[in-house]
Amino acid sequence: MQTSEERQRHPWLQRLRLDGPLLCGLIALAVISAITVYSASGQDWAMTERQLIRIAIAFAVMMGVAHIPLTTVQRFSLPIFTAGIVLLLGVLLVGESSKGAQRWLNLGVITIQPSELMKLAVPMAIAWFISQQPLPARKRRLAAAFVLLLIPTLMIAKQPDLGTALLIASSGIFVVFLAGISWRLIALFVLTASSFVPILWTFLMRDYQRQRVLTFLDPERDPLGAGYQIIQSKIAIGSGGIEGKGWLQGTQSQLEFLPERHTDFIFSVYSEEFGLLGVILLLALYGFVVVRGMQIAMRAQRVYQKLLAGSLTLTFFIYVLVNIGMVSGLLPVVGVPLPLISYGGTSMVTLMAGFGLLMAIATNKRLVMHS
Amino acid sequence: MKKRRAPIRDHHAETALFARRSIVAILLVIVVLGGLLFNMYHLQVQQHQQYQTRSNDNRIKVMPLAPNRGLIFDRRGRLLAENRPVLSLEIIPERVPDLQDTLMRLTALLGLDEQQLAQFEDNRRRERRFDQISVLDRLTEQQAARFAVRQHEFPGVSIEARLIRHYPYGEAITHALGYVAKINRNDLQRLRANQQHANYAATRTIGKLGIERYYEEQLHGSVGYQQIEVDIRGRAVRTLATQPPLPGQDLTLELDIELQQFIYQLLGDMRGSIILIDPRDGAIRAMVSKPSFDPNWFVQGISTEQYQGLLNSRHSPLLNRSTQGGYPPASTIKPHLAVLALEQGVITPQTKIWDPGWFQITGVNHRYRDWLSWGHGWVDVDTAIVESCDTFYYDIALKMGIDTISEHMAKYGFGELTGIDIHEESAAVMPTRGWKRARFNQPWYAGETVSIGIGQSYWTSTPIQLAVATATLVNRGKRPVPRLLRSITDGDVELNAVVEEKPAVTIKNQSNWDVAIRAMNRVVSSAKGTAYRPFRGASYSSGGKTGTAQVRSIAQGETYNADEIEEQYRDNAMYIGYAPALNPEIVIMIAVENAGGGGSIAAPLARQILDYYFTLEAAHANL
Numbered sequence: 001m002q003t004s005e006e007r008q009r010h011p012w013l014q015r016l017r018l019d020g021p022l023l024c025g026l027i028a029l030a031v032i033s034a035i036t037v038y039s040a041s042g043q044d045w046a047m048t049e050r051q052l053i054r055i056a057i058a059f060a061v062m063m064g065v066a067h068i069p070l071t072t073v074q075r076f077s078l079p080i081f082t083a084g085i086v087l088l089l090g091v092l093l094v095g096e097s098s099k100g101a102q103r104w105l106n107l108g109v110i111t112i113q114p115s116e117l118m119k120l121a122v123p124m125a126i127a128w129f130i131s132q133q134p135l136p137a138r139k140r141r142l143a144a145a146f147v148l149l150l151i152p153t154l155m156i157a158k159q160p161d162l163g164t165a166l167l168i169a170s171s172g173i174f175v176v177f178l179a180g181i182s183w184r185l186i187a188l189f190v191l192t193a194s195s196f197v198p199i200l201w202t203f204l205m206r207d208y209q210r211q212r213v214l215t216f217l218d219p220e221r222d223p224l225g226a227g228y229q230i231i232q233s234k235i236a237i238g239s240g241g242i243e244g245k246g247w248l249q250g251t252q253s254q255l256e257f258l259p260e261r262h263t264d265f266i267f268s269v270y271s272e273e274f275g276l277l278g279v280i281l282l283l284a285l286y287g288f289v290v291v292r293g294m295q296i297a298m299r300a301q302r303v304y305q306k307l308l309a310g311s312l313t314l315t316f317f318i319y320v321l322v323n324i325g326m327v328s329g330l331l332p333v334v335g336v337p338l339p340l341i342s343y344g345g346t347s348m349v350t351l352m353a354g355f356g357l358l359m360a361i362a363t364n365k366r367l368v369m370h371s
Numbered sequence: 372m373k374k375r376r377a378p379i380r381d382h383h384a385e386t387a388l389f390a391r392r393s394i395v396a397i398l399l400v401i402v403v404l405g406g407l408l409f410n411m412y413h414l415q416v417q418q419h420q421q422y423q424t425r426s427n428d429n430r431i432k433v434m435p436l437a438p439n440r441g442l443i444f445d446r447r448g449r450l451l452a453e454n455r456p457v458l459s460l461e462i463i464p465e466r467v468p469d470l471q472d473t474l475m476r477l478t479a480l481l482g483l484d485e486q487q488l489a490q491f492e493d494n495r496r497r498e499r500r501f502d503q504i505s506v507l508d509r510l511t512e513q514q515a516a517r518f519a520v521r522q523h524e525f526p527g528v529s530i531e532a533r534l535i536r537h538y539p540y541g542e543a544i545t546h547a548l549g550y551v552a553k554i555n556r557n558d559l560q561r562l563r564a565n566q567q568h569a570n571y572a573a574t575r576t577i578g579k580l581g582i583e584r585y586y587e588e589q590l591h592g593s594v595g596y597q598q599i600e601v602d603i604r605g606r607a608v609r610t611l612a613t614q615p616p617l618p619g620q621d622l623t624l625e626l627d628i629e630l631q632q633f634i635y636q637l638l639g640d641m642r643g644s645i646i647l648i649d650p651r652d653g654a655i656r657a658m659v660s661k662p663s664f665d666p667n668w669f670v671q672g673i674s675t676e677q678y679q680g681l682l683n684s685r686h687s688p689l690l691n692r693s694t695q696g697g698y699p700p701a702s703t704i705k706p707h708l709a710v711l712a713l714e715q716g717v718i719t720p721q722t723k724i725w726d727p728g729w730f731q732i733t734g735v736n737h738r739y740r741d742w743l744s745w746g747h748g749w750v751d752v753d754t755a756i757v758e759s760c761d762t763f764y765y766d767i768a769l770k771m772g773i774d775t776i777s778e779h780m781a782k783y784g785f786g787e788l789t790g791i792d793i794h795e796e797s798a799a800v801m802p803t804r805g806w807k808r809a810r811f812n813q814p815w816y817a818g819e820t821v822s823i824g825i826g827q828s829y830w831t832s833t834p835i836q837l838a839v840a841t842a843t844l845v846n847r848g849k850r851p852v853p854r855l856l857r858s859i860t861d862g863d864v865e866l867n868a869v870v871e872e873k874p875a876v877t878i879k880n881q882s883n884w885d886v887a888i889r890a891m892n893r894v895v896s897s898a899k900g901t902a903y904r905p906f907r908g909a910s911y912s913s914g915g916k917t918g919t920a921q922v923r924s925i926a927q928g929e930t931y932n933a934d935e936i937e938e939q940y941r942d943n944a945m946y947i948g949y950a951p952a953l954n955p956e957i958v959i960m961i962a963v964e965n966a967g968g969g970g971s972i973a974a975p976l977a978r979q980i981l982d983y984y985f986t987l988e989a990a991h992a993n994l
Contacts, residue, residue, distance in 0.1 A: 180392060257430070321407070
């Protein structure tokens with residue numbers, strides 16, 4: 001009943017294959033992004049314009065993806081994943097490095113970042129793999145899914161891009177979690193993961209990553225060096241107070257005491273200028289998007305769609321958690337942008353493509369019901 | 372079986388399982404969001420104050436603003452110390468990429484000379500890397516223009532508008548006025564000890580001598596502050612608040628710069644000290660010490676060679692002879708000793724002794740010679756002052772003894788600081804038995820008391836002490852504290868300096884003052900007086916006493932011949948005087964080193980100076 005009512009109320013949304021509430025949440029975030037980037041760029045209109053163009057492109061990508069039939073998506077899950085693995089291999093062998101990490105692959109015409117592709121390919125592939133059998137998934141299939149997950153995660157961690165590796169690993173883990181892995185196994189995995197930490201520290205992490213972790217544990221250890229970012233970020237956030245210093249009035253950001261203020265540390269700028277009230281609004285908005293995403297997942301008819309929608313939604317939340325945790329000193333500094341807010345195009349396009357899939361899943365059900 | 376076939380899906384069970392897991396996930400998300408929010412609450416509310424402070428520390432720099440130093444005027448409102456605006460070329464070494472190269476290019480552009488470069492090097496070593504150090508204190512307009520065009524080629528170098536202390540009258544008044552110079556390490560330590568260093572945060576110079584040093588606190592003023600917002604590169608973005616500095620107070624001195632300059636010129640190549648003081652309140656009208664030096668050298672930073680030159684000069688130009696020079700008072704203290712002898716009953720105004728031209732202690736085969744080798748004949752106390760008879764004083768000194776003389780002469784201020792308002796003062800020596808024991812570990816000899824009678828032996832006094840002692844005598848005991856300061860101007864309010872007195876010299880028989888004063892009047896007015904000829908025809912009445920101090924003792928049987936002995940061993944010419952004779956308004960004290968006799972050298976100087984003094988007074992009274 002409700003569904004048909006909604007459909008009647010918003011026939012054009014259905015035709016565009018868009019979910020109204022989710023779209024509202026995303027548009028609100030995009031508006032906040034534009035406003036904050038303008039301030040964080042030091043009131044650089046050219047940068048803000050570029051960000052607005054990116055937002056427009058990202059929304060276009062989202063709407064495009066929303067129109068791809070889900071059966072096609074499901075069918076191509078494994079091939080896309082396989083192609084991604086090949087590209088990652090290419091990066092490790094002949095990739096171009098920037099800032100001490102190899103992430104880019106030059107294909108002659110365009111340079112691409114295969115790890116971005118994997119952010120979608122991994123949940124798609126794992127969801128496809130698990131959904132081949134009814135839920136709850138069996139242990140053997142779960143084990144195979146983990147192996148499937150571990151390959152791209154380790155390849156990306158090796159680049160090294162810890163942030164993306166973390167996001168990709170969690171996208172897979174969420175599929176497994178939602179597929180009903182037993183709590184006993186979850187406990188076992190937590191133990192295994194914690195025993196993996198020393199291996200990670202010794203063999204997989206580079207010097208600058210270890211440095212980041214040490215600095216995270218005690219930023220004041222190196223206040224002018226590695227700890228500088230996090231100290232300045234906390235000063236920005238803390239000095240914002242309840243009401244904030246006002247838009248364009250944040251001294252930490254406007255006077256450039258805050259490094260990477262328009263990218264990874266944009267949340268500090270936002271908190272400084274809009275205060276705790278602004279933070280509550282932003283977190284509520286993120287919470288709303290996540291809850292709506294989970295609602296879409298629960299309403300989806302097919303297991304593949306449920307798992308994919310749930311994984312994409314929860315991974316989006318991991319972005320939020322890691323970024324805010326990082327800039328407020330709860331988590332070590334890993335290069336994860338604040339989703340849909342930070343200046344920069346690549347991650348925004350990937351995220352919005354993911355939301356395009358969610359939109360497709362949200363509207364697909366009704367198509368099925370009424371066709 | 373089931374396994375082989377395509378698994379049968381239980382749609383409801385799957386949906387229920389997924390929903391349960393989703394709810395768990397949503398709850399986890401809410402818990403985590405709550406955790407993030409709580410952390411934000413902790414940072415933005417609970418620790419807000421702390422981060423607010425740190426944020427302000429980041430962006431707000433407090434720049435101290437130097438107060439303008441108070442001006443100094445003479446008693447007729449002429450400017451003795453002023454602040455001149457100058458353009459100064461300054462370097463912050465920390466901000467200069469290559470200092471040697473920068474200096475080379477600056478030399479080429481502005482024509483710096485060796486000495487300026489050496490001076491900069493000196494200053495640079497003293498200051499910290501991030502301090503601004505001046506290269507050229509006074510840029511000409513041409514230099515400033517030439518640099519301004521090329522400024523972008525010289526990071527860390529800038530032209531600053533500054534006020535620099537300037538003393539227009541130069542060396543004529545140095546020892547009284549003093550000077551300011553760069554604050555050095557000792558000054559800093561003293562300022563810190565007095566909790567004054569915050570007030571000097573923007574100040575570069577401090578009073579080092581004379582009035583500038585003594586009244587530093589009044590002249591300096593209070594530091595102001597400017598809060599400026601800076602970005603991460605330290606560039607000023609805007610001014611947030613300004614608390615203007617409180618300028619120092621202006622001082623007016625009792626000195627008359629015209630008189631001071633006249634005396635300084637008059638002394639020519641002679642060395643010595645001349646002081647004019649108002650006996651009624653201790654106001655110093657002139658205080659000259661020669662040789663002197665230009666105080667402006669020190670303001671700009673004196674070069675090592677210049678300073679060594681001053682320090683090692685045989686004639687000690689750095690010494691303030693007026694307050695630090697120890698001269699034997701010689702015959703100038705004869706009036707004081709006469710009053711004492713009368714008071715002690717050693718003599719009466721009628722007592723006469725026979726002066727054969729020498730004095731001998733009974734039983735000792737040593738003749739103390741009178742300056743008049745054939746003797747003054749029968750001499751009473753009046754003649755002894757008018758003609759400056761030495762034998763008379765040999766006699767009464769011996770009769771009174773060193774203890775009595777020391778005790779009572781100390782009451783005139785001999786052997787102690789006068790309390791003049793500059794710090795450069797020494798107490799000189801009024802010898803006692805105890806002093807000699809402590810100094811030489813020797814007993815006091817009667818022969819030394821005889822020499823004390825004519826102000827010689829170990830007795831030394833500073834010219835300012837002699838001026839005060841003379842004022843005390845003509846005041847009939849009232850002893851003023853000499854004072855350069857007339858008033859302090861604080862905004863619109865003019866505060867007069869406090870007129871101080873030391874305990875008066877009291878005597879039982881007041882007419883004993885008159886005996887001495889009458890005799891001093893006759894030094895000038897009597898044809899036999901030692902200062903009669905210089906003062907003949909003066910338009911004002913006056914009194915005085917000459918003195919001729921031996922710098923080197925003359926051996927028995929030897930005669931003093933100025934032309935035959937080296938200049939530095941020639942006599943010091945002394946004169947104390949006052950005018951008018953009745954109710955004197957001015958006391959003059961002259962000590963000229965190695966110049967000759969008090970009557971022939973010092974008294975004529977006194978006449979010229981007093982003439983000039985009264986001309987000036989009359990001229991200004993008519994205005």
